[in-house]
Amino acid sequence: MDKALDRGRERVQAAGVEMKLVKGDVTRLSEAEVGTGFRLILDTGTFHDFDTEQQKGMARSIDTLAAKDATVILLCWPKRIRPLIRGVSREEIEAAFTGWRITDVEPSFFKLPPPLEWALRPNEHWYRLQRA
């Protein structure tokens, strides 16, 4: 994770933007001093590999740091993709994010290099959630 943060810092510097990078467990974000009041929470490919308890932990973490009018966006593989990625169903997202509703589901058009694309057919989707 330190390597990823170093790479992130390099990219932040190259882009000339201000960004706080924090090392933490997304299922226990309150311990990571991330802050609160966020209006946009984006996850590209972490939630969809979690088991049920981790999914609930991440959703509870997001509950505590999200603003009232926040939007959560999740990029998820469907559940049938195994063993590479666990994947999640819409029902699992709804079960973890109690107090939220899915407002949009859109295909991501993500493509793996062949032959992985043909073998795994990732069929990823973007899920948008807002507080119910």
Ligand SMILES: C[S@@+](CC[C@H](N)C(=O)[O-])C[C@H]1O[C@@H](n2cnc3c(N)ncnc32)[C@H](O)[C@@H]1O
């Ligand atoms: C498929 S990658 C997606 C990475 C990145 N979001 C992207 O789009 O390139 C999932 C990442 O989540 C990290 N991860 C797994 N469990 C985690 C946790 N509990 N807290 C924080 N990160 C975690 C993994 O180490 C991995 O780097």
